[in-house]
Amino acid sequence: MTSHDTGPGPVQDPDYSDLGRRVATRRRQLGLSRAEVAARAAAATGYLQYVEEHSATPSIGFLLRLADALDTTVAELIGGTAELPPGFGQAGHHPELLELSTAECRERLSSHGVGRVAVTVEGAPAVFPVNYTVVGDLVGYRTAPGSGPAAAAGHEAALEVDHIDSAFSQGWSVLVIGPAHVVTDLDESRTLEEHAYTAPWVGGGRQQWIVIRPTRITGRRIRVQASPV
Structure with a gap:
């Protein structure tokens, strides 16, 4: 586990980033608490709060686990699909x-x-x-x-x-x-x-x-x- 996964860093006033907003929004859409998502992503709840409320720079490993925990993709979380129309994915099975x-x-x-x-x-x-x-x-x-x-x-x-x-x-x-x-x-x-x-x-x-x-x-x-x- 990297240093990015283990702690929230210095206490600051909230400075919400685009990544943090997307993570928090997706978590609420799924009806999950921070503790539940953190457990799924094998991370500390405090660090997830930091990611949601501050301009964090998580490792790619954490982003991959977080995307999996939120049933989405890294591209969605970091805004890589923001300029694309919704529904660009392939049709699902059955x-x-x-x-x-x-x-x-x-x-x-x-x-x-x-x-x-x-x-x-x-x-x-x-x-x-x-x-x-x-x-x-x-x-x-x-x-x-x-x-x-x-x-x-x-x-x-x-x-x-x-x-x-x-x-x-x-x-x-x-x-x-x-x-x-x-x-x-x-x-x-x-x-x-x-x-x-x-x-x-x-x-x-x-x-x-x-x-x-x-x-x-x-x-x-x-x-x-x-x-x-």
């Missing part, structure tokens, strides 16, 4: 295509995140990524008046959310369809602001809330045999 129930769709949808809204702009179809929020039966996102995503208001709109696990060639997608409108009620706008998981990634100037009231929610999931459920 994949199953499963329909998600309405309850399962809502559960995945309510995790919040980034979705894609489909609208019509100048007579042509267009798709835009948006940071969305779920409040009760409503799905909302902030945008700028006159922008592409704002074109959904006053029309039937579709919003798609998905998660792709390239390490296992599996994932899921949920499609929401329903009428969209601009939020003008101050109480409704305040409620959406309070429940917003994140501000729009593209920055400020996007304070107009567009809300979709779902009339249909459907979803599918690809599951590969012998992979985590």
